[in-house]
Amino acid sequence: MITDEDRKFGEFLVDRGVVSPSQLVEALRFKKHQDLELTQILLNKGLASDRSVFNCLAEYLNIPFIELRDYDIDTRVLELVPKEIALRYKVFPVFKIENSLTIAMLNPGDVHVIDTLRRETGYEIEPAVSIERDILEAIHRHYETSESFDSSLDEVIQNIQRQKPQEDEKEKAAERLKRLSAETPVVKLVNLIISQAIVDRASDIHIEPDENSLQVRYRIDGILHENLSPPKHLQAAIISRIKILAELDIAESRVPQDGRFQVSLNGREVDIRVSTLPTVYGENVVLRILDKSSLMMNLEDLGFQELALQQLKSLLSSSYGIILVSGPT
Incomplete structure (x- = not known):
């Protein structure tokens, strides 16, 4: 069935040079006997490319076309x-x-x-x-990535929960923490937490102990979002693993410490700054993520108005002087 909207959109495609008048007539004739959208008929019959048709559809409806x-x-x-x-x-x-x-x-x-x-x-x-x-x-790529992370995380948590914490009263605390933090499930869990934060474009990871729980939260676009809650008995091992990566003293938990380390994810080098702070229920850890690839931006990408951009470029071309950039942190 042909509607007035089909004819109007068809004429719009002809005006934009996407199809010829004869091709439109052919498509409309076919649509009389087929319950298909005009766009689908054009593509099925090879009368136009999908990108040109849907770009025109977006323009016709005055809505965005998204890559x-x-x-x-x-x-x-x-x-x-x-x-x-x-x-x-x-x-x-x-x-x-x-x-x-x-x-x-x-x-x-x-x-x-x-x-x-x-x-x-x-x-x-x-x-x-x-x-x-x-x-x-996009559906297959992004949903499978998300499901893969969730299933991997569930698998790690289950493996951890099946393992009973081994306590040896004669073993020194620092040595025990180092041993626990090197166990495969703990290493994998910490790697998952960090890699997912980078994928989600988080600026910070907060690991916050409570009386009976351990909470991991990501800061994304300035807002903290709850991510997961690992088993409480793994708190010391997870925090010790991070402290080892940042070359901090795992035996010291009574004073704040700062350190850093670097990870590589899909060819991207990412710096991680680590800060620990003692609390009543254990050490609070914050990991600041500095993704170098996300910092490589042109001036045109920063949202300057045209006049301000030209003024800034003029100042940058000067042979002397200073430009002061300040912010909240």
């Missing part, structure tokens, strides 16, 4: 839309701002899908356009 490969996806956003729903409707959650969630989709005019996503997430849905293969690739 999903350009976005770093927050795992907390993925949790809002189950993988099954993402695959069923070929949609992908990109980011959220306050009570609105931006979703990349093939057909942003599908009211049924938007209502379903609104009910499922509890957020107002802001539709955006992306091509099918990019959406499916």
Whole structure:
């Protein structure tokens, strides 16, 4: 069935040079007998490329066209839309701002899908356009990464819980902590905590002991988010493992200490600064993540207005003087 909207969008495609008038007539003739979207018919018959069609669709509807490969996806956003729903409707959650969630989709005019996503997430849905293969690739890449981390973490926690802490009263405390921190499950758990924080683009990892629990939280965009709660009896081993990496004194837990170490993740060199602080329930540890790759930005990427950018470039070209940059930390 052909609608007025199909004809209007088809004419828009002709005006933009994406299809010829004869190709549009062919596609509309085919649509009379097929329950398919005009965009899908154009692609199935090879009359236009997917990127050009969906770019025009975004322009026609006055909504964004999203290149999903350009976005770093927050795992907390993925949790809002189950993988099954993402695959069923070929949609992908990109980011959220306050009570609105931006979703990349093939057909942003599908009211049924938007209502379903609104009910499922509890957020107002802001539709955006992306091509099918990019959406499916993003679903498989990001959801599998998230599921892989969760399953790895569960496996590590289960292995740790099956292991009974071995206490030897004759063994010195420092030697016992060093032995515990070198055990494979503890090493793997600490590695998972750090690598996931880097993937989530966290600026800090907070390891906070309480009376009966141990909490790990990530600071992302200035906000602390609860991540996981390892077994309380592993507190000393986890903290000692981090102190060993940062070349701190594992036997000293009564005074603050500072150190640093470096990790490599997917070819990226990341500096980690470590600060420990004694508390009533054990040492509180903060790891500051300094991702060198994220610091390599052009002046144009920093959000300057055009006039301010030109003024700054003029000052930088001067042969003398000083530019003072200050901030909260």
